[in-house]
Amino acid sequence: MGIHNDVEEILFTEEQLAQIVRRIGRQINEDYKDKNLLMVSVLKGSLIFMADLMREIHIPCAIDFLSVSSYGKGTVSSGEVRIMKDLDQSLEGKDILVIEDILDSGRTLTYLLKTLAARNPSSIRLCTLLDKPERRQVEVHPDYVGAQVEDKFIVGYGLDYAEQYRNLPYIGVLKPEIYENA
Ligand code: IMP
Numbered sequence: 111m112g113i114h115n116d117v118e119e120i121l122f123t124e125e126q127l128a129q130i131v132r133r134i135g136r137q138i139n140e141d142y143k144d145k146n147l148l149m150v151s152v153l154k155g156s157l158i159f160m161a162d163l164m165r166e167i168h169i170p171c172a173i174d175f176l177s178v179s180s181y182g183k184g185t186v187s188s189g190e191v192r193i194m195k196d197l198d199q200s201l202e203g204k205d206i207l208v209i210e211d212i213l214d215s216g217r218t219l220t221y222l223l224k225t226l227a228a229r230n231p232s233s234i235r236l237c238t239l240l241d242k243p244e245r246r247q248v249e250v251h252p253d254y255v256g257a258q259v260e261d262k263f264i265v266g267y268g269l270d271y272a273e274q275y276r277n278l279p280y281i282g283v284l285k286p287e288i289y290e291n292a
């Protein structure tokens with residue numbers, strides 16, 4: 111029914127995603143128990159991952175959001191990155207954990223990590239739900255990775271195609287005709 115009809119193949123079911131999120135949550139609880147954790151969600155793709163992950167965190171934690179310019183409608187990075195919505199707070203003395211949906215070329219994250227590191231946090235690390243290592247153009251090493259994926263454009267669980275499909279509760283690949291008709 112509806113958007114589910116556009117999906118060709120499911121790569122991660124809701125149950126698999128929940129398991130991944132629980133595993134990462136456990137690691138973060140352990141690694142940050144004596145720290146001053148600030149989870150920074152990169153909008154909009156990490157919205158659902160963030161919401162699920164933060165509920166697996168049982169140590170003191172604050173959250174904030176930022177958004178960077180995206181690819182627009184395309185499926186390939188333009189390489190241009192701009193902060194569209196910035197954080198509300200100072201990063202001084204905080205242990206920043208940047209929460210991303212997917213690490214692709216690495217351009218967005220390289221820029222973001224550099225920008226945030228310049229604000230004097232105590233530490234800064236990267237947590238990404240998905241990693242597409244084959245696509246990397248600049249070196250970025252995520253500290254927490256949910257799963258590696260091959261070089262396919264995927265949607266759901268926050269990830270969009272032309273701002274659609276973020277609401278799919280699982281992650282999948284769209285039927286080719288969806289992209290062809292765009
Ligand atoms: P990067 O700068 O190329 O690493 O871009 C990362 C961003 O591109 C992610 O935060 C996503 O918003 C978007 N992106 C990359 N691959 C996909 C995909 O397969 N589906 C949906 N969005 C993607």
Ligand code: MG
Pocket residue numbers: 152153154155156211212
């Ligand atoms: Mg994104």
